[in-house]
Amino acid sequence: MKNSSAQLQVLSIDIGGSHIKATILNSEGKLQMAYEKIVTPMPSTPENMMEAIKTLIKNFPEYTNISVGFPGYVRNGVIKTAPNLGNEAWKDFDLSKKLEAELGKPAKVVNDADMQGLGVVTGKGFEMVLTLGTGFGTALLMDGHLLPHLEIAHHPISKKEKKAVTYDDYIGERALEAEGKKKWNERMQKVFEVLKTVFNYDTLYIGGGNADKLTFPLDANMKIVTNEDGIKGGARLWTMNEEPITETLSAATK
CATH class of the missing domain: 3.30.420.40 (ATPase, nucleotide binding domain)
Structure with a gap:
């Protein structure tokens, strides 16, 4: 069932070469909890990354959707390159599908700079x-x-x-x-x-x-x-087709 914008609670995750950062956002991009982070696991395989994400968010409040910014080239939620995490382990890995399977919520994955x-x-x-x-x-x-x-x-x-x-x-x-x-x-x-x-x-x-x-x-x-500014883009991934960006961002800064 599709959530309306008013009901959206987005788990927004920023995966970096040194840390994984996350928070919960409402539809306007406002933080619903303190921004938290964990050290990026080494080696940074998909399996280790998923375990780190689950550890990071284990005490987070409920959320309806997931947004992830990933440091590499991403196409339709599938990782094509991950130069700072290990290309071979990540090549053609469907991170959005894995997140949905592991966390039970719809997920979108884009390049981290795009989300920021x-x-x-x-x-x-x-x-x-x-x-x-x-x-x-x-x-x-x-x-x-x-x-x-x-x-x-x-x-x-x-x-x-x-x-x-x-x-x-x-x-x-x-x-x-x-x-x-x-x-x-x-x-x-x-x-x-x-x-x-x-x-x-x-x-x-x-x-x-x-x-x-x-x-x-x-x-x-x-x-x-x-x-903290950039991670708010996680909400925009789910609302950008519903209203002009200038309206959403002006609301988020009030």
Whole structure:
């Protein structure tokens, strides 16, 4: 039986390379409980991930639907790539079907940056979302609607000893740890200039665990957002076909 928007209680889960985060949202994207997290299991196999999710949510209140943001390429709830979790274990794994079987509720799974994008954008114009964490996530939205997902993280940005260096290599968590904060910020400035030229976005939103490590001034149309903001996109996955995004988001911020 389909739930009306008023009845929706969405278990919204953000799977990351270091932590799994979750909360319960109402249809307007308002948190119904404190945001909680657990360390991402190693190895990060589908089986271990499901056990970690069940441990994380075992004391959560009742929910009607499930939304998951996953760090990789997702098509119709099926994982195609999971570069920061282990591609081989996840290839062609139907995570939405597994969640429904294990938790007994309808589930939707999308790329994590796409879900964050739904949670933070205004719904006006061409908006781009970046997540700076274990890897480099991106989402593109036009007037509040998700555009086809592009794995920009795996596109070359530089080269070293004749080998292509991707965005993940260049500004991911490993690069930050290896090069230090100062060098990483210099690289981020270069990346922002490239993105500005290539995408000509109206607004750029920057989230993820490393967003607060940026030390240089941002342009007026660039904004830092939090994981708590992004996880609210889990509600939008179930309501975005029912009403304009600007109405839902304005209600969520009251």
